[in-house]
Amino acid sequence: MASIIVLASVLLLDVIAFGLAVAAEQRRSKATVTPDSEKLYDYCVYDSDIATGYGVGALLLLAAAQAVVMLASKCFCCGRGLKPGGSRACALILFLFAWLTFLIAEACLMAGSIRNAYHTRYRGMFVGESVSCETVRKGVFAAGAAFTFFTAILSEFYYVSYSKSRDAAGGAPYGGSNIGMGTYS
Numbered sequence: 001m002a003s004i005i006v007l008a009s010v011l012l013l014d015v016i017a018f019g020l021a022v023a024a025e026q027r028r029s030k031a032t033v034t035p036d037s038e039k040l041y042d043y044c045v046y047d048s049d050i051a052t053g054y055g056v057g058a059l060l061l062l063a064a065a066q067a068v069v070m071l072a073s074k075c076f077c078c079g080r081g082l083k084p085g086g087s088r089a090c091a092l093i094l095f096l097f098a099w100l101t102f103l104i105a106e107a108c109l110m111a112g113s114i115r116n117a118y119h120t121r122y123r124g125m126f127v128g129e130s131v132s133c134e135t136v137r138k139g140v141f142a143a144g145a146a147f148t149f150f151t152a153i154l155s156e157f158y159y160v161s162y163s164k165s166r167d168a169a170g171g172a173p174y175g176g177s178n179i180g181m182g183t184y185s
Contacts (some may be wrong), residue, residue: 002163006072007156013065014152017058021109021145024054028141029116031133044133055113055141059106062148066102069155073162087165094158101150108144112136 028051031044070076076095082088116136 002160003072006068006159010065010068010155010159011152013061013068014148014155017061017065018145018148018152020054020058020061021105021141021148024051024058024109024112024116025139025141025145027051027054028136028138031135033133046133046135049117051136051141052113052117055109055116055144058144058148059109059113062102062105062109062151066098066151066155069098069159073159076162082162082165083168085165085168087161087168091158091161091165094154094161098151098154098158101147101154105144105147105151108140108147112140112144115140 027048029046029049031046033042034045035042076091082091115134118134
């Protein structure tokens with residue numbers, strides 16, 4: 001039977017990571033072009049940089065949730081054998097897709113956090129050069145949030161399917177003895 005504590009803790013971490021990724025999308029840095037006091041050059045003024053912290057927080061919480069699932073399931077490859085059948089095949093497919101969506105979510109969150117933290121400084125010192133204030137493209141953190149959501153669903157189903165196959169295998173690990181022992185006299 002799947003551990004309720006593992007399922008609840010992974011779900012909690014994933015939901016918080018999803019919320020932080022959505023908050024990061026809402027609070028992306030925005031920039032305005034501002035001339036200096038002598039009107040010699042233009043520069044970029046950025047508002048709040050909190051989206052970087054939200055993105056990094058979502059990244060770390062998602063990684064923690066993935067680590068909990070992989071430790072609880074012994075990363076699918078270690079531990080005792082699983083019973084061949086539909087549950088094991090389903091667990092394998094869910095394992096692969098959970099890792100795929102996890103890597104995509106981490107890439108989106110990391111790229112968004114790095115890009116959000118990057119601020120262009122003094123530009124436009126030459127006449128006619130337009131100032132380009134670099135910001136995160138709309139939707140980078142949203143893509144990270146979407147793949148965080150997919151990772152949450154897939155990893156939960158993976159753990160349940162893995163547990164079902166593990167419990168169906170039964171018996172002692174590696175074909176150990178099932179002989180009952182009596183008292184020594």
